[in-house]
Amino acid sequence: MPFLISGFTEERDTMHVAVSFNGKLPLVGLNDKGQKTFFDATMDFTAPARYASxxxxxxxxxxxxxxxxxxxxxxxxxxxxxxxxxxxxxxxxxxxxxxxxxxxxxxxxxxxxxxxxxxxxxxxxxxxxxxxxxxxxxxxxxxxxxxxxxx
Structure with missing residues (x-):
């Protein structure tokens, strides 16, 4: 169940996503339809990013x-x-x-x-x-x- 921010109501056309970090890149985005997006960056410059920034x-x-x-x-x-x-x-x-x-x-x-x-x-x-x-x-x-x- 998505959290609600003051001023937002479920009756409005709202979207909800979450982004998580599990100790290493990439970050994983998850939308309310269950679809994932991966986000990456070259932070330590030892290897190129595998996913888009x-x-x-x-x-x-x-x-x-x-x-x-x-x-x-x-x-x-x-x-x-x-x-x-x-x-x-x-x-x-x-x-x-x-x-x-x-x-x-x-x-x-x-x-x-x-x-x-x-x-x-x-x-x-x-x-x-x-x-x-x-x-x-x-x-x-x-x-x-x-x-x-x-x-």
């Missing part, structure tokens, strides 16, 4: 969130998608906390029937209206930009 996962979440929106929009347009990728590059602040200051996503779609204009509409709707991760990053002051291309 928390900051890596933020960028991956941005790509996944916006791609899921864009796929749904393109499917509603009845477009056939062969492959869809997002390459994401980010800049971070020089001082701690080293937050993201700028992020650019380059979407690449392979489709036999989707035009660049349709892809740009889908990715634009996602990034400007639907993607919660993009909205949180922008609210933090991060500049989030994107471009799209048909392969």
């Amino acid at each position: 928390p900051m890596d996962t933020v960028l991956e979440a941005l790509g996944a969130c916006s791609m899921m929106d864009s796929i749904a929009i393109l499917k509603k347009m009845r477009k056939e998608l062969t492959s869809f990728e997002a390459d994401i590059v980010a800049e971070r602040a020089e001082e701690h906390p080293k937050v993201f200051t700028a992020i650019h996503i380059r979407y690449r779609l392979t489709s036999p029937d989707c035009t660049l204009v349709e892809l740009q509409k889908a990715t634009g709707l996602s990034m400007e209206k639907y993607c919660s991760v993009a909205a949180m990053l922008r609210a933090s002051g991060c500049a989030v930009t994107w471009s799209s291309e048909i392969i």
Whole structure:
């Protein structure tokens, strides 16, 4: 049973996750559906990290969130998608906390029937209206930009 924080109620759309440390990395995240995520970092510099860092996962979440929106929009347009990728590059602040200051996503779609204009509409709707991760990053002051291309 998840704990409740003052001001939070079970009637709201809430999420609950837990992260644990068992004496060594990786950290293990567990969501309320029982799904695990592993987080790693090179702390002692003797071996490379085996899993993504928390900051890596933020960028991956941005790509996944916006791609899921864009796929749904393109499917509603009845477009056939062969492959869809997002390459994401980010800049971070020089001082701690080293937050993201700028992020650019380059979407690449392979489709036999989707035009660049349709892809740009889908990715634009996602990034400007639907993607919660993009909205949180922008609210933090991060500049989030994107471009799209048909392969």
